[in-house]
Amino acid sequence: MNGPLLEVRDLRAAVGDLDVVRGISFGIAPGETVGLVGESGSGKTFTALSVMGLLPDAARVTGGSIAYEGRDILRLPERERRSLRGAGIAMIHQEPLTALNPLMRVGAQIIEGLRAHGVPRAEARRRMLDTLDEVGLPTPDRTARRYPHQLSGGQRQRIVIAMALAPRPRLLIADEPTTALDATVQQQILAQVDRLRRDHDLAVLWITHDLGVVARLTRRVLVMYAGRIVEDAPVRALYADPRHPYSAGLIASLPPAPAPDGTPAERTPLPAIGGTPPDLAALPPGCPFAPRCPQRADRCTTEEPPLTDRTACWVPKEKWT
Amino acid sequence: MTTQAPRARHDPLTRGVWHDRNGRAGTILTAALLLACLTAAAGLLPYDPLAQDPTTRLRAPSAAHWFGTDQFGRDVLARTLTGIAASLRVAAVAVACAALIGSFLGVLAGYVRGRLDAVVSRLADILFAFPAILLALAIVAALGQGWFNTAVAIAVVYTPIFLRVARGPTLSVREAEYVKAAKVLGYGPARILLRHVVPNVSAPVVVQTTLALSWAILTESGLSFLGLGTQPPQPSLGLMVSEARNLLTEAWWTLAFPAALIVVAVVALNLLGDGLRAALDPREGTR
Numbered sequence: 030m031n032g033p034l035l036e037v038r039d040l041r042a043a044v045g046d047l048d049v050v051r052g053i054s055f056g057i058a059p060g061e062t063v064g065l066v067g068e069s070g071s072g073k074t075f076t077a078l079s080v081m082g083l084l085p086d087a088a089r090v091t092g093g094s095i096a097y098e099g100r101d102i103l104r105l106p107e108r109e110r111r112s113l114r115g116a117g118i119a120m121i122h123q124e125p126l127t128a129l130n131p132l133m134r135v136g137a138q139i140i141e142g143l144r145a146h147g148v149p150r151a152e153a154r155r156r157m158l159d160t161l162d163e164v165g166l167p168t169p170d171r172t173a174r175r176y177p178h179q180l181s182g183g184q185r186q187r188i189v190i191a192m193a194l195a196p197r198p199r200l201l202i203a204d205e206p207t208t209a210l211d212a213t214v215q216q217q218i219l220a221q222v223d224r225l226r227r228d229h230d231l232a233v234l235w236i237t238h239d240l241g242v243v244a245r246l247t248r249r250v251l252v253m254y255a256g257r258i259v260e261d262a263p264v265r266a267l268y269a270d271p272r273h274p275y276s277a278g279l280i281a282s283l284p285p286a287p288a289p290d291g292t293p294a295e296r297t298p299l300p301a302i303g304g305t306p307p308d309l310a311a312l313p314p315g316c317p318f319a320p321r322c323p324q325r326a327d328r329c330t331t332e333e334p335p336l337t338d339r340t341a342c343w344v345p346k347e348k349w350t
Numbered sequence: 351m352t353t354q355a356p357r358a359r360h361d362p363l364t365r366g367v368w369h370d371r372n373g374r375a376g377t378i379l380t381a382a383l384l385l386a387c388l389t390a391a392a393g394l395l396p397y398d399p400l401a402q403d404p405t406t407r408l409r410a411p412s413a414a415h416w417f418g419t420d421q422f423g424r425d426v427l428a429r430t431l432t433g434i435a436a437s438l439r440v441a442a443v444a445v446a447c448a449a450l451i452g453s454f455l456g457v458l459a460g461y462v463r464g465r466l467d468a469v470v471s472r473l474a475d476i477l478f479a480f481p482a483i484l485l486a487l488a489i490v491a492a493l494g495q496g497w498f499n500t501a502v503a504i505a506v507v508y509t510p511i512f513l514r515v516a517r518g519p520t521l522s523v524r525e526a527e528y529v530k531a532a533k534v535l536g537y538g539p540a541r542i543l544l545r546h547v548v549p550n551v552s553a554p555v556v557v558q559t560t561l562a563l564s565w566a567i568l569t570e571s572g573l574s575f576l577g578l579g580t581q582p583p584q585p586s587l588g589l590m591v592s593e594a595r596n597l598l599t600e601a602w603w604t605l606a607f608p609a610a611l612i613v614v615a616v617v618a619l620n621l622l623g624d625g626l627r628a629a630l631d632p633r634e635g636t637r
Binding site: 112115119120127130131132146193196 | 535
């Protein structure tokens with residue numbers, strides 16, 4: 030099929046009376062990689078959980094639509110929604126160390142995921158071993174017999190990825206899957222997921238606050254702030270020419286890269302974005318970023334800017350100071 | 351880290367219990383008790399626990415009667431062993447029912463939360479508000495006597511304990527990442543409960559089972575002592591202690607041996623429970 034694999038339109042979600050996702054729209058094409066970046070509390074994880082249909086008890090989707098392969102999944106009965114989870118859309122959580130059942134052998138856990146989606150036993154076992162091999166675990170048949178506590182953090186994260194990918198989903202939501210791992214293992218895991226993405230024509234939504242990850246692994250970036258998307262841009266364009274003052278601030282606060290000959294960049298204090306993220310319970314009128322924004326104009330404090338073709342900002346780049 | 355794996359597969363639970371000093375003592379004592387019960391139940395005792403013999407009334411312990419005889423000339427050893435078998439039977443049936451029903455309700459309440467949890471937990475609170483022996487007495491009085499009714503009464507009293515023991519860990523397991531991951535993978539609630547929640551809350555329930563067995567022996571003895579458990583002439587430890595009360599000055603053995611066996615049984619099961627707890631506790635690091 031043509032058209033987007035996932036189409037989110039004007040999605041709103043709330044915890045109690047608190048709006049945490051305030052009308053966001055984006056699409057993901059088959060095989061596309063999209064980064065979703067933003068500070069803690071900006072609504073990234075809630076967006077992901079809304080797509081999965083697994084918001085915590087106190088939270089709910091209050092508006093908008095989420096279409097997967099053209100069907101609005103918010104209107105699907107729970108049973109169909111469940112079969113979509115895992116088989117159609119998979120998700121990897123932040124905590125690889127606790128995402129596995131401590132009392133089941135890891136191979137059995139992967140097989141269970143396949144069996145739950147109707148794969149016959151022998152076939153499930155074969156695919157489990159294949160997938161373990163694919164995620165870069167040596168000696169799959171031995172690894173499959175291990176319990177989670179007998180594996181390292183990186184190995185466990187690979188098992189978690191294998192569990193997510195074994196049912197062959199078309200979309201993978203990776204919610205900061207490597208934050209709990211050390212830097213070298215992070216790089217390996219990210220590279221591995223990216224290789225699998227290419228091999229299986231998998232669409233991936235990377236949720237992260239690490240702009241380095243985004244630059245390396247994605248084509249397009251959505252920048253979230255206070256429950257809205259403030260910039261939706263191809264990754265190169267975003268880095269070269271951010272159009273929203275918040276994106277500009279994020280990119281300015283990255284440490285400078287070392288020179289090509291390897292000498293580290295001069296040590297200067299990193300510029301930071303002043304102020305603190307807004308309290309969602311008491312958002313200012315107008316643009317939620319306005320109180321911290323160096324480019325603020327009068328209109329910013331009275332009227333919230335809509336997301337036009339690329340950014341949600343009243344002040345065009347030419348007028349920035 | 352990995353070299354341990356093949357050996358750990360040889361039933362780490364029994365190994366863990368055996369390595370724990372309390373666990374080993376409890377295992378040996380419990381096994382001895384069970385053996386004695388089986389001997390009694392199979393009718394392999396040298397004396398009939400019910401056979402009266404006026405010629406051998408109130409004999410002190412001797413080579414012929416190791417625990418002596420009571421006021422009807424019955425062998426105290428035979429009666430004690432038959433009594434512990436009766437007590438264990440009641441305790442086992444009662445605890446099995448309580449553990450099954452209590453932990454089923456506890457896991458369900460803890461996992462589903464909401465109104466079901468509120469109703470079930472408040473009912474448990476109400477049952478908890480009564481002193482155990484008083485509640486059991488009332489139930490036996492209502493149902494009538496007999497070992498099965500005694501077991502039912504004890505089961506009712508102990509169900510809320512298992513309910514709480516199972517509900518607590520369920521509350522934390524339902525929030526665990528691997529349960530969330532199971533939902534992400536599209537598993538249905540039955541699969542998540544049976545394969546991911548129940549195994550991870552079973553450790554405290556198993557420990558509780560052995561402890562509850564020992565308490566249930568005490569409760570059964572108490573009911574029999576008060577005349578509402580096992581009925582004469584059937585022997586029961588509580589009943590024997592009750593009947594021997596008045597003989598304390600002239601025939602101490604009629605009281606001492608059954609009373610001592612109650613203690614041994616309770617201690618044995620408690621030690622076993624300690625051993626299980628040590629073996630099942632991940633913080634002990636034996637696995």
